[in-house]
Amino acid sequence: MSTTQSERLRGLLEPLIAARDLDLEEIEVTPAGKRRVLRIVVDSDEGVQLDECAALSREASEVLDESDVMGGAPYTLEVTSPGADRPLTELRHYRRAVGRLIKAQLHEGGELVARITAVDESGLDLEVPGVKGRKPTARRVSFDEIAKARVELEFNRKSDKRDAQHDEKIDENKEEA
DSSP states (O other), rough: OOOOHHHHHHHHHHHHHHTTTOOOEEEEEEEEEEEEEEEEEEOTTOOOOOHHHHHHHHHHHHHHHOOOOHHHHSSEEEEOOTTTTTBBBBBHHHHHHHTTTEEEEESSEEEEEEEEEEOOOSEEEEOOOOOTTOOOOEEEEEGGEEEEEEOOOOOSOOOOOHHHHHHHHHHHHHHHO
């Protein structure tokens, strides 16, 4: 996709996306046989629901049809949210991952797997899991130490005290209702 087309698409679609309180993460046009695929990736602090993607897709389709930004060749429009394995590259990505386990490659070499406990403008506060029965340790990592990072998927996460307290409150509310 040319820079000019990318800029025109961004200028056309960003107002629609911002009006829905979403962040535009990526716009990508790729060839797919005789067609092209226009993929719009959006996200928010609360995540993105399927209904919201569908509604945005309809709006974007109308705006794109009224413009010539995609030219005359046929294309398929996809509106999606980022996958769980997307790289963490922006401050907002790290903020949205608080409480989650990440794997980070460090510039100095080595790899770090830890849970994000807090994020600020300069870096992350992490909880590094203990090994062989040892307690977890706290660690501070600045953003310039991180070469790349991703959220690690957890299928059997052990709940902590906060999770258990949250679950108890939900149970109490169900009983009161």
